[in-house]
Amino acid sequence: MRRSCARGLACLLVLATASVQAQDDTADNSVPAPTPAPAPTPDIPSPQDLEAAGALIGTISIDNQNIFDLSDPREDKRLYRLANRLHIKTRENVIRQQLLLQPGERYSHRKLEESERILRSARYLYDAWIRPVAWHDGVVDIEVTTRDVWTLNPGVSFGRKGGKSTTGFQLEELNILGTGVSLAMSHNSEVDRDRTSVQLKDPHLFDGRTTLDMSYSDTSDGHARRVSLDRPFYALDTRWAAGGFVFDEELVQPVYDEGHTRAKYFRDWQYANVYGGLSEGLVGDWVQRWTFGGTVDDRHYDTAPEWTGRSLVPEDRKFIYPWIGFELLQDEFQKFKNHDQIGRTEDFYLGTRFYGRVGWADSSFGSSRDALLFLAQAAHAEEMSDRSTLLFSANLRGRLSDGDWENTVIEGAVRYYVQQSKKALLFATVNGAAGQRIDLDEQMVLGGDNGLRGYPLRYQSGDARALFTIEQRYFTDWYPWRLFRIGGAAFFDMGRTWGRSPLGTPSQGLLKDIGVGLRIGSSRSGLGNVIHVDLAVPLDGDSSIDNVQLLVETLEKF
Helix, strand or coil: CEECECCHHHHHHHHHHHHHHHCCCCCCCECCCCCCCCCCCCCCCCHHHHHHCCCEEEEEEEEEECCCCCCCCCCCCHHHHHHHHHCCCCCHHHHHCCCCCCCCCECCHHHHHHHHHHHHCCCCEEEEEEEEEEEECCEEEEEEEEEECECEEEEEEEEEECCEEEEEEEEEECCHHHCCCEEEEEEEECCCCEEEEEEEEEEEECCCCEEEEEEEEEECCEEEEEEEEEECCCCCCCCEEEEEEEEEEEEEEEEEECCEEEEEEEEEEEEEEEEEEEEEEEECCEEEEEEEEEEEEEEEEECCCCCCCEECCCCCEEEEEEEEEEEEEECCEEEECCCCCCCCCEEEECCEEEEEEEEEECHHHCCCCCEEEEEEEEEEEEECCCCEEEEEEEEEEEEEECCEEEEEEEEEEEEEEEEEECCEEEEEEEEEEEEECCCCCCCEEECCCCCCCCCCCCCEEECEEEEEEEEEEEECCECHHHCEEEEEEEEEEEEEEECCCCCCCCCCCCEEEEEEEEEEEECCECCCCEEEEEEEEECCCCCCCCCCEEEEEEECCC
């Protein structure tokens, strides 16, 4: 997910804190972490010994810490005390209902670690640690420690990539009254349209595991409405899941070529999906899940109103189909630091996963034609050594209709991490995709907005693409105003497309760029993980491309 950066509240905090710190020459801006993990409690048996002894869980205490640790003199400042007073901490019951451990149950170190991962995935929490703190008469008491982040964002935003800028303003709260409920209102000038949006999301409805997500967007060329209610397989041992999703959108879509809009069309898209799922839970180190459901995918196209240029109108299509899916998932996770984040605990999935789904759309159901719709996804990871990790992923999706492959795309990616030291990491990735009879509204593009940073956004298109990136990452101990973590990168990108674009323009061949970037990790806010500021120099392409591309955006990863 990509979000605009230069968040307004962060800017205000920087200015205010700068004035405070300017009067404190003794301030230390170089520390390893804002909240170190709690130290192990002495005289507690090992997790293996607790499980072997059949230990029962006694009390579970919650220690939810505020944004700043006022017991630390470096954080016992006027601004930080004010931030803590204004912030409403996450409620204890919100944290407790996400735990997989319950009093009276047998102690399970696997459930303890999985509960940590679930808590860390919440945007309103910075980190989470769960540990045994007392052992007596076959009973072990548990303490859950979490740290909140600042979740209110009133301000402006700015982003730039592929030679195009975006601006906006928003009012967003990710943790209303400490309940985990989020509400966001925004107005943004995007690359393709202006958008005014409102979104309400409650991830802890009913039993605390059900998510209600509703949003509405009024755009300069249409609207978009979404509603979903989902009780997923929230843990490895979850036995059932169910949910539904409804989506309605009317927009004018551009067709890009060489970084410019060359054609447009109007799209009216209505989509609905309901599903249910069953599982026997975790058996050994593996989970098997069966899902089943029904989908309505109805798309109508027309010429774009008020557009005087070239018009490309895709073919209308409507598919109504039942489907069945199967998932195989291995229990294998590892905790890292300074890989895709700066100074945060990162949960990497290092197991093997497969998911497949197949459905049949029949004209008797109201579909525009008979078709077999399919989806397959696979992922695997290997720790090559104690310092290097290799991750693979692939997916296949498409349709088979009247013996012809339609909109069939196969994609694959490899990511490689080599941790050279605590402050340096070499990252390389290669990904590619190839399509057969791709639908016009699913244009396969390559440019500054999807990895080829030295070029305009959506610069090249075709029916196949490939991209290689190698990046030397640096992580510093610099911790300015105790709000941000600083890193940097030097990178090289190389990619190309094959085949002809929808407008018939041939590929320009292999394109390359080099560049450097600044990374700013938002350690106290749930509004964005890593701000990217990149300068990229294109090494190929035509003379219309700027000699240097500036990219400013907020991403979930380094």
